[in-house]
Amino acid sequence: MAIDNAATKLVTGKVRLSYANIWEPRENDQGQLKYSCALLIPKTDKETLRKVKAIVDALKAEAVTKYKGKLPANFKLPLHDGDEEKPDDENYAGHYYLNAYANTQPGIAKPVGRGADGKTRFEEIEDTTEVYSGCYARVSVNFYLYDNKSKGIGVGLNNIVKVQDGEPLAGRASVNDDFADEEFDDGDEDDDFLS
Numbered sequence: 140m141a142i143d144n145a146a147t148k149l150v151t152g153k154v155r156l157s158y159a160n161i162w163e164p165r166e167n168d169q170g171q172l173k174y175s176c177a178l179l180i181p182k183t184d185k186e187t188l189r190k191v192k193a194i195v196d197a198l199k200a201e202a203v204t205k206y207k208g209k210l211p212a213n214f215k216l217p218l219h220d221g222d223e224e225k226p227d228d229e230n231y232a233g234h235y236y237l238n239a240y241a242n243t244q245p246g247i248a249k250p251v252g253r254g255a256d257g258k259t260r261f262e263e264i265e266d267t268t269e270v271y272s273g274c275y276a277r278v279s280v281n282f283y284l285y286d287n288k289s290k291g292i293g294v295g296l297n298n299i300v301k302v303q304d305g306e307p308l309a310g311r312a313s314v315n316d317d318f319a320d321e322e323f324d325d326g327d328e329d330d331d332f333l334s
Contacts, residue, residue, distance in 0.1 A: 144281060146194070146197065147194050147197075147198065147281050147282045147283060148279065148280070148281050148297075149187075149190050149191065149194060149279070149280055149281075149282070150277060150278070150279050151178060151180065151184075151187050151277055151278045151279075151280070152180070152184045152186060152187040152277065153181075153184070153275050153276070153277060153302055153303070154178040154179055154180050154181075154184075154187075154275065154276060154277070154278060155178075155179040155230070155234070155273065155274070155275055155305060156176055156177070156178065156179075156270070156271070156272055156273065156274055156275070156276055156278075156299070157176070157177040157178075157179055157230065157231075157236070157272050157273075157308055158175065158176060158177045158238075158272060159176045159177075159270065159271055159272040159274075160173075160174060160175045160176065161174055161175075161176055161244070161245055161247060161270065161296075161299065162244075162267045164244075167240075171242075172242075173240045173241065173242065174240065174241040174242075174243070174244055174245060174296060175238065175239065175240045175241070175296065176238075176239055176245075176278075176296055176299070177236050177237070177238050177239075178236060178237045178238075178239060178278055178280070179221065179230065179231060179234040179235075179236050180234055180235045180236065180237070181233060181234055182233050182234060182235060183233075188218075188235065191217075191218055191235075191237070191282075192218075194282045195216060195217065195218065195282065195292055198282055198283075198284055198292050199214075199216075199292070201284065202214065202284055202290075202292075205284070206290075211290045213289065213290075214290055214291050215289055215290070215291025215292065216291060216292055217237050217238070217282065217291070217292050217293065217294045218235050218236075218237060219235060219236050219237070219238075220235055221233070221234040221235060221236050222234075230273075230308055237280070237294050238294065239278070239280050239294040239295065239296035240293070240294070240295065240296055241295060241296040241297070245296050245297060245298050245299050246263070246297070246298035246299070247263065247264045247270050247298075247299045247301070248261040248262060248263050248264055248298070248299070248300050248301075249261065249262055249264055249269075249300060249301045249302075250300060250302070261300065264301065269301065270299060270301050271307055271308075272307060272308040273305045273306050273307040273308040274301055274303065274304055274305045274307075275301070275302050275303035275304075275305050276299045276300055276301045276302055277299075277300045277302055278296070278297075278298070278299050278300075279297040279298040279299075280294050280295060280296060280297055281294070281295040281297060282294055282295075283295060
């Protein structure tokens with residue numbers, strides 16, 4: 140019997156966003172336009188990791204039934220160990236990560252207090268510079284079985300709620316980093332080399 144969406148949905152604890160292609164879709168290896176994001180889960184977040192494991196175990200059991208008693212060779216699992224799989228990337232150290240994808244843009248918001256009913260209220264974020272690779276968020280995802288060229292468990296990206304700024308992971312140096320030690324002639328208006 141198939142597991143329903145409610146059983147495969149998860150809202151993470153605080154994660155760090157990496158490769159956050161959440162404002163414009165990008166073409167994947169199959170030529171499809173997808174929104175995507177890597178979610179860096181601290182290894183200390185035992186509650187989120189426990190929930191991920193429970194969902195993955197349930198989907199693995201479903202896959203075993205579907206494939207008549209055992210998982211196919213090279214069955215892909217969604218949770219990756221950053222220390223093992225990205226040892227040269229310090230941002231992934233001490234984290235597990237999930238790669239999540241969507242055909243439509245995820246909802247992107249921030250909490251703005253509580254309503255009269257006591258529930259958290261949210262404001263949609265439209266400024267594309269406000270949510271970026273490196274910031275922290277809580278993310279709603281759904282896990283699912285896929286069976287195309289490869290087989291495994293995928294992660295669907297639903298909604299993102301930004302909770303904290305962080306050091307951007309853009310891979311681009313700032314102007315200050317590039318030019319802080321350089322000498323510039325602040326000088327003579329007669330020597331304007333730009334004219």
